[in-house]
Amino acid sequence: MSASTKSVKPFGEWKTPISSAIATAKASRFQDLVLDATDNGNDVVYWSEIRFDEGGRTVVSSCEVGKSEPKDWTPAGFSARTTVHEYGGGNIFVHKGNLYFSNFSDQRLYKQLTPDSTPTPVTAADTSYRYANGHMSAKTNLIYIIREDHSKVESGQAKEPTNSVICLDPSTQQEKVLACGADFYSTPKVSLDGEKICWVQWFHPSMPWYDTELWTAKLTKSGDAIIEGSAKKVAGGKDVSVMIPRWTPSGELRFISDENNWWNVYESALDGSITNIYKMDQEVGQPAWLFGYQPYDTNPSCPGEYVVSCDGLLTLMENGVKKKTFNTGFTSHLLLNFSKSGKVYCFAHSAIQVSTLISVNILDGKVEILKKSQKVDIDEGYLSKFTEICYNTTDGGKSYANYYKPTNKDYEGPDGELPPLLVKAHGGPTSSATTSLQLPIQYFTSRGFAVLDVNYRGSTGYGREYRLKLADKWGIYDVDDCCAAAQHLADNKLVDKNKLCIDGGSAGGYTTLACLAFKDVFKAGASHYGVADLELLAKDTHKFESRYLDNLIGVYPQQRDIYIQRSPIHNVDGFNSPIIFFQGTEDKVVPPNQAQMMFDSVEKKGIPCSLVMFEGEQHGFRKSENIQTALDGELYFYSKILKFNADLPDGISDKISISNYA
Numbered sequence: 001m002s003a004s005t006k007s008v009k010p011f012g013e014w015k016t017p018i019s020s021a022i023a024t025a026k027a028s029r030f031q032d033l034v035l036d037a038t039d040n041g042n043d044v045v046y047w048s049e050i051r052f053d054e055g056g057r058t059v060v061s062s063c064e065v066g067k068s069e070p071k072d073w074t075p076a077g078f079s080a081r082t083t084v085h086e087y088g089g090g091n092i093f094v095h096k097g098n099l100y101f102s103n104f105s106d107q108r109l110y111k112q113l114t115p116d117s118t119p120t121p122v123t124a125a126d127t128s129y130r131y132a133n134g135h136m137s138a139k140t141n142l143i144y145i146i147r148e149d150h151s152k153v154e155s156g157q158a159k160e161p162t163n164s165v166i167c168l169d170p171s172t173q174q175e176k177v178l179a180c181g182a183d184f185y186s187t188p189k190v191s192l193d194g195e196k197i198c199w200v201q202w203f204h205p206s207m208p209w210y211d212t213e214l215w216t217a218k219l220t221k222s223g224d225a226i227i228e229g230s231a232k233k234v235a236g237g238k239d240v241s242v243m244i245p246r247w248t249p250s251g252e253l254r255f256i257s258d259e260n261n262w263w264n265v266y267e268s269a270l271d272g273s274i275t276n277i278y279k280m281d282q283e284v285g286q287p288a289w290l291f292g293y294q295p296y297d298t299n300p301s302c303p304g305e306y307v308v309s310c311d312g313l314l315t316l317m318e319n320g321v322k323k324k325t326f327n328t329g330f331t332s333h334l335l336l337n338f339s340k341s342g343k344v345y346c347f348a349h350s351a352i353q354v355s356t357l358i359s360v361n362i363l364d365g366k367v368e369i370l371k372k373s374q375k376v377d378i379d380e381g382y383l384s385k386f387t388e389i390c391y392n393t394t395d396g397g398k399s400y401a402n403y404y405k406p407t408n409k410d411y412e413g414p415d416g417e418l419p420p421l422l423v424k425a426h427g428g429p430t431s432s433a434t435t436s437l438q439l440p441i442q443y444f445t446s447r448g449f450a451v452l453d454v455n456y457r458g459s460t461g462y463g464r465e466y467r468l469k470l471a472d473k474w475g476i477y478d479v480d481d482c483c484a485a486a487q488h489l490a491d492n493k494l495v496d497k498n499k500l501c502i503d504g505g506s507a508g509g510y511t512t513l514a515c516l517a518f519k520d521v522f523k524a525g526a527s528h529y530g531v532a533d534l535e536l537l538a539k540d541t542h543k544f545e546s547r548y549l550d551n552l553i554g555v556y557p558q559q560r561d562i563y564i565q566r567s568p569i570h571n572v573d574g575f576n577s578p579i580i581f582f583q584g585t586e587d588k589v590v591p592p593n594q595a596q597m598m599f600d601s602v603e604k605k606g607i608p609c610s611l612v613m614f615e616g617e618q619h620g621f622r623k624s625e626n627i628q629t630a631l632d633g634e635l636y637f638y639s640k641i642l643k644f645n646a647d648l649p650d651g652i653s654d655k656i657s658i659s660n661y662a
Contacts, residue, residue: 014410026374034094108125404453636648
């Protein structure tokens with residue numbers, strides 16, 4: 001349809017097939033991806049996915065590639081989700097056709113023989129243990145896994161759980177601690193010969209993207225103990241982030257390190273020498289918020305070959321030389337698994353394609369689609385493709401953002417009018433704006449909004465130096481960069497300077513609130529489970545993030561004054577713009593009392609505001625009906641504040657009550 005035949009309608013009022021129901025219908029979010037093989041050598045791929053239409057339950061599925069349709073494993077009453085570090089990840093692993101998974105309700109580890117069989121526990125009942133990031137050694141027949149012990153917390157003897165690397169005999173449920181003493185552990189891996197083990201560890205107040213250590217040790221013949229004196233640090237330490245170690249079939253140890261500013265792949269050779277096997281100014285890694293990330297993998301049939309995912313490409317390397325780059329039709333590739341058959345399995349996505357489970361044949365580059373996270377049949381004429389922009393910000397710095405234009409093949413805005421803008425502040429804050437098809441973003445762009453997804457200073461994907469720019473500056477640089485991004489578009493006449501909105505979840509919710517409290521740029525905002533009181537967060541959050549703010553804000557309580565200065569709850573006088581809050585009642589990362597306190601304070605000031613509490617939801621919403629309400633509710637709120645008639649489902653006004661609005 002040419003521009004001349006489009007209907008003219010005010011921005012924000014365009015009709016679109018991308019409803020909140022479409023955005024969540026039969027939708028899932030992929031989590032884990034692991035490989036196994038049948039006795040005749042066929043690849044069997046297993047994955048877990050959060051299913052929003054099943055109340056956010058995590059279900060494991062598998063497929064014998066080329067032989068069968070996907071099969072679900074997880075029966076009703078089970079959910080394959082660990083809560084180690086609260087965020088989880090590394091929920092499943094497979095060994096010789098047997099599935100092992102952590103179950104959400106009791107956090108025990110279970111074994112399942114077939115898709116139709118009943119899971120049986122392999123860990124003891126009535127414990128306070130949680131398990132994640134495990135695997136079984138074919139040589140020792142033992143499970144090596146991260147254990148998080150909450151027993152002393154529950155009895156009141158300690159404030160934090162204890163983390164360790166353990167081995168577990170699934171036949172006897174006997175557990176033995178192999179490594180302990182550090183505050184955190186991840187990625188225990190036993191070499192293929194069963195003789196060595198490696199793991200990553202770190203201590204408070206570090207996070208895994210700041211300072212971590214890679215350790216190795218020799219195992220006893222039985223595999224259930226470390227030979228005394230054999231444990232040693234291989235890489236990492238102060239000012240270096242190492243992660244995701246993997247043994248090659250020939251015994252070398254590969255891992256990711258940012259020693260040269262960028263997360264690259266390194267190799268520790270048999271003689272102990274360490275080499276950056278392909279130095280580049282691009283990131284291979286990503287921040288380890290979850291267990292189970294795998295942005296590279298080694299060819300099990302050829303140790304010199306490995307695949308890496310970086311800069312939107314899937315690349316085959318051999319002995320440190322780029323051998324081949326595959327045109328998969330996608331721009332991001334996650335959780336790489338290299339099979340003996342010569343195929344690479346991964347989750348892939350692009351700006352106009354949902355996350356998709358694919359296989360790539362390294363011989364001919366053939367791509368096979370195995371499963372989509374959501375069946376989406378939307379004309380590309382309703383989809384906006386982002387453009388990365390770079391712009392100037394405070395203190396002589398530069399920042400980045402993904403810019404989405406208003407896009408709808410049926411409509412255009414009136415002459416002389418500019419669209420409203422929705423700035424999105426990602427969570428973390430040590431994270432980045434996603435590059436996959438985000439229907440919630442397209443929900444807004446297809447209605448006539450411009451959207452700017454900001455990678456403020458401190459985001460990942462631009463090297464360690466950029467990642468650390470938020471040190472002591474959270475609440476300053478993220479706020480400055482979101483404001484500068486909006487002003488950049490307004491100055492270039494791409495958006496209406498009087499219709500600038502901002503939203504964010506978790507840490508992005510804090511940035512949203514801080515922008516509204518300390519700046520006068522945005523006309524409305526939406527906080528999704530956002531932080532309002534930094535002091536409360538420092539005193540009342542889980543172990544994994546309990547010292548995160550030491551780096552982002554300052555050491556508490558010694559620098560309590562900074563926490564007060566940067567907390568929106570203590571700066572309500574700066575609020576002049578309407579705000580809507582969305583919050584889960586069982587959120588342990590950002591307690592719901594923060595949203596309630598913030599709402600009460602803003603409401604008392606007479607500013608239009610709304611609070612929507614979702615019963616039973618945690619940190620991030622998992623139920624389709626709640627995700628839909630949050631999406632429609634945010635648009636409804638903006639439509640009232642900015643005075644336009646949005647195309648919304650019936651009944652949304654009954655769910656969103658706006659205080660101080662006439």
